[in-house]
Every structure is written in structure tokens, then in C-alpha cells.
Amino acid sequence: MKRRLLISALSSAIFVANTASAAQVSAQINFLSSLLTTEGDIHVELVLTNHDNSPVKVLKWYTAADGVQGNIFNITRDGEPVEYTGALYKRTAPSENDYQMLKPGQSINYSIELSSLYNFALPGEYRVQYQANSLHLFKAPQNEHMQSLKNNAVPFAYSALRSTAISTWVTGDPIAETIAANSTVTYNTQTLATSYTSCSNTQKNTINSAWSSAKNMSASATGYLSSRSTTQLKTAPRYKTWFGDPSIRVGAFWSPKAHERVEENFSDITDAIKNKPLSFDCGCTSSGTFAYVYPNQPYKVYFCGAFWNASRTGTDSQAGTIIHEVSHFNAVAGTDDHAYGHYGAKNLAISNVRKAIENADSYEYFAENTPQQN
Amino acid sequence: MMVYRSFIVGLVLLASGCDQNMKNLIGLGSNSSLTCTIKSTKSGDNQYLVTFIFTNTTNEPVRFLKWHTPFEGWWSQFLHVEQSGVELLYQGPMAKRAKPTEHDYIELAAHEHRSITLNLLNAYDVALSSPTTITLSSELSHPDSPNIDCSMILVRQ
Numbered sequence: 001m002k003r004r005l006l007i008s009a010l011s012s013a014i015f016v017a018n019t020a021s022a023a024q025v026s027a028q029i030n031f032l033s034s035l036l037t038t039e040g041d042i043h044v045e046l047v048l049t050n051h052d053n054s055p056v057k058v059l060k061w062y063t064a065a066d067g068v069q070g071n072i073f074n075i076t077r078d079g080e081p082v083e084y085t086g087a088l089y090k091r092t093a094p095s096e097n098d099y100q101m102l103k104p105g106q107s108i109n110y111s112i113e114l115s116s117l118y119n120f121a122l123p124g125e126y127r128v129q130y131q132a133n134s135l136h137l138f139k140a141p142q143n144e145h146m147q148s149l150k151n152n153a154v155p156f157a158y159s160a161l162r163s164t165a166i167s168t169w170v171t172g173d174p175i176a177e178t179i180a181a182n183s184t185v186t187y188n189t190q191t192l193a194t195s196y197t198s199c200s201n202t203q204k205n206t207i208n209s210a211w212s213s214a215k216n217m218s219a220s221a222t223g224y225l226s227s228r229s230t231t232q233l234k235t236a237p238r239y240k241t242w243f244g245d246p247s248i249r250v251g252a253f254w255s256p257k258a259h260e261r262v263e264e265n266f267s268d269i270t271d272a273i274k275n276k277p278l279s280f281d282c283g284c285t286s287s288g289t290f291a292y293v294y295p296n297q298p299y300k301v302y303f304c305g306a307f308w309n310a311s312r313t314g315t316d317s318q319a320g321t322i323i324h325e326v327s328h329f330n331a332v333a334g335t336d337d338h339a340y341g342h343y344g345a346k347n348l349a350i351s352n353v354r355k356a357i358e359n360a361d362s363y364e365y366f367a368e369n370t371p372q373q374n
Numbered sequence: 375m376m377v378y379r380s381f382i383v384g385l386v387l388l389a390s391g392c393d394q395n396m397k398n399l400i401g402l403g404s405n406s407s408l409t410c411t412i413k414s415t416k417s418g419d420n421q422y423l424v425t426f427i428f429t430n431t432t433n434e435p436v437r438f439l440k441w442h443t444p445f446e447g448w449w450s451q452f453l454h455v456e457q458s459g460v461e462l463l464y465q466g467p468m469a470k471r472a473k474p475t476e477h478d479y480i481e482l483a484a485h486e487h488r489s490i491t492l493n494l495l496n497a498y499d500v501a502l503s504s505p506t507t508i509t510l511s512s513e514l515s516h517p518d519s520p521n522i523d524c525s526m527i528l529v530r531q
Contacts, residue, residue: 288478292449292469306472321470328468336451337442337468339515348515355515360470 024052025102025138027130027163032111038123038172041200042114046130046163050102057099057139061091062132062161064110065100068117074131074165075114077124086117086198087283094136116200116282121175129165137161175204199282199303206308206318207280211273213312213319214326218270221367225263233259238373242366243356244349250357258357262366265333269323269363272299272332290321298329314370315342324364335360407432408482412508412526415491422494422502422530426510428522429487437481439474439518444490444510446478448497452514455498456507466497474518502530 025048032043046064050056061069071084102108114120114128137159176194196204224238233239233246239259240246246259256264279300284292287305294300301322311317327335338359339348345365348356356362408428415423426444430436442452448466455462482488494500494508509525 288472288475290470290472292467294465294467296463296465302467304469316472324470330463336513337470338513340441340471341473344515351515355513360468364470 025050025056025058025161027132027161029128029130029163029166031166031168034168036168036170038121038170038175038201039205041116041202042120042126042170044112044114044128046110046112047107048102048110048161049107050104053104055104056102058102058161059094059134059136059139060098060100061089061094062134062137063100063108064112068112072130072132073114073118074127074129075118076127077122082118082120082126084118085196099139113200116198116203120170120201121204123170123172123174125167125169127165127167130163131160132162133160135159175201176208194277195279197279197281197283199280203282203303203308207303210312210318210322211278213317214322215270215273217313217319217367218266218273218323221369222263222266222270225259225266228259230257230259236374238366238369240349241373242345242349242362244353248353250354258353262357262363265327265335265357265363266367268332269326272326272329273322290316291325293325293328295328295330295334298331299326301325313368315365315368317368320364320368323367324360327360327363333363334358335363337361407434407436408438408520408522410510410522410524412510412524412528414528414531416531417493420495422500422506423491424494424508424528425489425491427487427489428482428520430482430485433484435481435483437479437518438520439514439516440478440480441471441474441516441519442512442514443520443522444492445480445488447492450514452510454507454509454511455494455500456509457501457504462498462500464497465499479518505529 028047028049030045030047032045036042048058048063060066062072068086069089071086071088073084075082100108120126196207199207225233228236228239230247243258243262246257246262248258249255250258250261276299281300281302284302284304289304290306290310291301291303293302303321307318307321310321313319327333335358338352338355339345340361342365345356345359345362348359348362407430409431411427411429413425413427415425417423428443428445440446442450444452449469451464451466451468453464455464480488494506500506506528507525508528511523511525512519512521
């Protein structure tokens with residue numbers, strides 16, 4: 001009986017502690033520039049301030065301390081809700097390291113790019129509000145013991161923190177969510193619907209241009225191969241540099257010649273780039289990686305740090321990277337990575353034709369054709 | 375093109391000495407001094423843990439690129455995994471890389487060994503109850519890739 005009384009006394013104390021901290025922390029957001037377009041990114045600043053006399057801990061998952069990790073904004077365009085397309089994390093209960101301390105009177109500012117998290121690809125009037133709701137949002141340091149009790153046994157306080165909503169106009173043309181097909185051929189545009197995850201407006205525009213260059217590059221590679229015979233390719237520097245001897249059989253003596261397999265693969269790469277439903281993820285930031293795919297998961301391409309610094313065309317370019325990645329899909333050419341870089345790919349063409357014709361970089365460099373060879 | 379792999383393996387002898395050239399190319403570095411071992415490790419639910427051990431057998435330090443080795447995790451198809459004579463499809467990612475940095479290398483002191491344990495289920499659809507043949511051999515044509523070759527028939531623990 002005595003124990004039960006104690007718990008209920010604790011529970012009301014916790015409730016007070018929680019609502020008190022909630023009331024004492026404020027959130028404010030501002031746009032960092034005033035002229036916003038679909039060509040550019042949408043930067044906002046989030047400011048969290050502790051107005052209390054004692055320190056408060058805020059759960060980082062609902063701030064931008066490690067980047068935005070969930071749907072913490074209410075956004076509408078012309079009154080319609082805008083969907084969150086950023087990352088979602090599966091979590092266990094928060095630990096001490098997941099909290100950010102706000103000292104009495106302290107403010108913390110976060111700079112956040114919204115177009116990689118929410119779809120800002122259409123012009124219109126956008127209304128943005130920060131809103132975090134969680135059982136675990138706040139933690140008053142002196143109440144840690146009671147907090148842990150709370151999780152197990154007693155009624156909890158559901159905390160919320162929100163800013164006032166701010167509005168802005170975004171001007172410009174809609175960013176194509178479908179990548180336009182070659183105008184001379186009619187395609188079913190339904191299958192060309194493109195989806196983006198964690199890609200900002202600038203990144204979406206970059207991908208669309210790179211995709212269009214990749215399409216031309218791949219089509220021209222296919223054209224080069226289909227217009228040349230085995231004998232012609234034997235003396236063609238461009239072919240020989242990247243794939244070696246065109247006449248070697250890819251398997252036993254009745255199997256296709258190497259250049260026939262390469263041509264077939266290029267024709268499948270071109271078809272995939274033009275006609276398949278694509279999806280892009282820009283969440284990877286590794287600067288040592290251009291991109292990656294899961295070969296058995298067509299047609300999703302993950303772009304990483306090195307991709308954004310690459311040139312549009314030429315060696316190790318954005319367009320070439322797309323050809324490289326698309327060639328990996330088992331449903332396309334099922335290539336592997338046997339060698340990276342010009343040096344490695346050239347060596348492969350000399351030392352092992354069968355590996356060269358299943359090496360992704362060899363396809364990329366043949367298509368990029370830089371420096372140009374005939 | 376993996377479908378053709380068994381054809382290719384079977385026809386290595388018919389090939390015009392290509393594979394021999396390839397071996398010479400990778401073996402140029404000091405990395406032929408590494409040996410590898412593969413063993414099964416006690417696994418929980420949804421796990422098929424496999425431990426890879428690289429040992430420097432020499433009296434000198436050995437430095438190697440960890441791309442396409444177990445030490446960078448599932449970022450390439452560095453294994454051949456077979457069950458009941460059928461090669462399993464690699465289901466992990468493949469990455470296009472920029473130039474390697476210091477961070478992409480591992481150095482082992484004289485006679486040092488280093489191990490890493492990976493969950494096979496993160497990259498292969500393995501049947502838990504049947505024996506699995508795992509082959510690790512360097513197929514990446516890079517001067518700093520380790521020249522290693524080991525194969526083991528494992529039973530999940």
C-alpha cells in the first residue's frame with residue numbers, strides 16, 4: 001500500500017517536471033533567403049532556446065544535431081500537405097548520448113536544407129512549421145531516475161515542441177518527375193515515373209541533366225558497336241582499349257563473340273536508361289564513393305559524395321557513373337567490378353577479355369570515350 | 375553474367391593464358407605474404423556468422439587495400455557462395471569508388487593476424503541448414519589488392 005502511494009506521488013511529480021520543461025523551451029524557424037525557386041535549395045534555420053533556470057535535455061532525433069532524422073516539419077503547398085521523403089530510422093529507446101543539453105538561457109541553431117527532405121519540386125506558396133512530438137522529447141537532468149521509472153510503470157507526459165508557421169513563395173518551373181524520353185520514339189510515360197529520396201532541388205536537377213547525357217552517351221556507344229564488324233573492331237582503338245580482342249568467345253566455341261556480348265549489354269543499358277522506372281537516393285555522403293546499387297534491385301541508384309563533384313561528361317563523369325551503375329543490375333548487364341579506374345580497366349582489356357566484358361568501369365569508359373578515340 | 379561464370383571457370387584451361395597474366399599482375403606487390411582462413415561462428419536468429427582471418431606470414435609489415443575484402447563489409451562481390459553445387463546470387467551493394475585514401479588500407483605487422491565477422495544473411499539468401507562452400511579469392515585487379523585465396527565448406531553454428 002505504501003509503495004503504491006509513493007509511485008503515484010512520483011508520477012505527478014514527473015508530469016509536472018515534463019510539462020514545465022516543455023513550456024520553457026521554444027522553437028523558431030526562419031528562411032535563410034527570400035527569393036526561393038525550384039532551381040535552388042530551400043535553407044531554413046531552426047533555433048531552440050531554453051528559457052528555464054535549469055538545464056534541459058532535448059532528444060537529438062527531433063533536432064538537426066545529426067541531420068534531420070524524421071518528419072519534424074509540417075509543410076503545405078497551396079494548402080495541400082507535402083510528403084516527407086527523407087530517412088526514417090527504426091529506434092530502440094533513447095540513451096543518454098541521444099540527448100542534447102541546453103543550458104539555462106542557451107540557444108542552439110541548426111541550418112537545414114528542406115528540399116532534400118520534402119518535395120519542393122513544384123512552384124507555389126509553402127507554409128512550414130517545426131513540430132516535434134515524443135514521449136522522450138525532453139529530459140530534465142535532475143529527474144533522470146524518475147524518468148526511467150516512468151517508462152516502466154506510471155502515466156507519461158507526451159511532450160510537443162512547435163514553432164509558429166512561416167510562409168514563402170517558391171517560383172520557377174516544376175522539376176521533371178519523369179525523365180523525358182527521346183522525342184523520336186514514343187514511350188509509355190507511366191513507366192518513366194521517377195522517385196527521389198533525400199535529393200535536394202539542386203541534386204534532382206543535376207540527376208536529370210546527367211541522366212539525359214547518359215542516355216545520349218549510351219545510345220551512341222550502342223550505335224558504334226552495331227555499325228562495326230568483328231574485323232573492323234579488331235583494329236578500332238576505342239573498342240580495343242576497353243574490351244580488348246573482340247573475336248574471343250565469351251564461353252565455349254558456339255557462344256557469342258566478346259563484342260556481340262558487349263553490344264547486347266550496351267543495348268540493354270540504353271534501354272534501361274530510356275525506358276525503366278527509376279529511383280534515386282541522395283542520402284549517401286561518402287566522398288570516396290561515386291554511387292552504388294544493389295544489382296538485384298533494379299532500378300534504384302544511390303548517389304554518394306564523389307558524384308556531385310564529378311563533371312557532367314568525360315572520365316569518371318556523372319553521366320558515365322549512371323552507365324556504370326545501370327550496367328550492374330542483373331536485369332540489365334549484370335556486370336561486376338573487376339578493376340577500377342582507367343589504368344585497371346585498360347590492363348583488364350589486355351590480360352583478361354572475359355573479365356573486361358563484365359567489368360562496369362570498362363562500359364563506362366568506353367561510353368565516355370575520353371580522350372576521344374575512333 | 376554470373377550465369378556464365380561456371381562456363382568460364384571450366385574453360386580457363388582453354389583460354390589463351392589470360393588468367394596466368396592476370397595473376398602475375400596482382401601478385402606484384404608484397405601481398406602474396408598473406409594467408410586467409412574462413413570459419414563458422416556461433417550465430418543467433420537471423421544470422422549466419424562467418425569469420426575471416428588474414429595472417430601476415432612474413433617478418434615484415436604488409437599493407438593492403440581493403441576494397442573487395444571482408445574488412446570493408448558488403449560493398450562488393452568478394453565471395454563465391456555455393457550451396458548444393460549452386461552459386462548463390464550476391465544481394466548486397468556494389469560501389470563505384472574514387473581513388474583510395476589512407477583510410478582504405480590495412481597494415482598488418484609481422485606475423486599479425488586480423489579477423490572480422492560478417493553476417494552472410496546480409497548479402498546472400500542462404501539456406502541455414504545445408505553446408506555452404508565459401509571461396510574468397512582476390513579478383514579485383516588493383517596493384518594494392520591482397521593476393522589471397524581460400525575456400526571452406528561451412529556448417530552454420
